[in-house]
Amino acid sequence: IGRFSGQDVPPSLLTTSHETTVYFHSDHSQNKPGFRFEYQAYELNECLDPEPFRYGVVVGAGYNVGQSISFECLPGYQLMGHSILTCEHGTTRNWDHPFPRCEVPCGGNITSDNGTIFSPGYPEEYPSSADCTWLITVATGLGETARKLGVFTDGEPNEPASSTSNQILVRFRSNTEKGGLFRINYQGM
CATH class of the missing domain: 2.60.120.290 (Spermadhesin, CUB domain)
Structure with a gap:
């Protein structure tokens, strides 16, 4: 996930695995007061299913963290919104943009x-x-x-x-x- 050193506190880190290993290594140069490490486990739910997508099709069937889907409208319709959405990390599962829609121009x-x-x-x-x-x-x-x-x-x-x-x-x-x-x-x- 990452490698960190010094006194800067890293941002919150997320993993999709049920198991994570933390390695601590000191360089023997001086004694320091130590560190505190907090973690939280949460259920790996999927993002919301975009179906039914009126007047269009959804390409891709993966709704897990990090997976992307794309949207295409039927002939005669125009896509309003983002054509590609990605399922975001976090304790709740959300797409990175709202669902698009197909409208007749x-x-x-x-x-x-x-x-x-x-x-x-x-x-x-x-x-x-x-x-x-x-x-x-x-x-x-x-x-x-x-x-x-x-x-x-x-x-x-x-x-x-x-x-x-x-x-x-x-x-x-x-x-x-x-x-x-x-x-x-x-x-x-």
């Missing part, structure tokens, strides 16, 4: 060749007066100039919109009445 830049866009707050209803813009960029297309693909309200379009450009801009504006949700699947060709 209101807009953003998307570069994957296929995926899904969800309405803000999905699967809950979107808020009133939302104004979100997503720019989707896929592998280079034929390079057609920008044109409006359509305006869609209250339901699905008759035919799926398509573009020969490698970029599309999706803008969602809700009215002042709260309610509804949507999911848009897209695929680059």
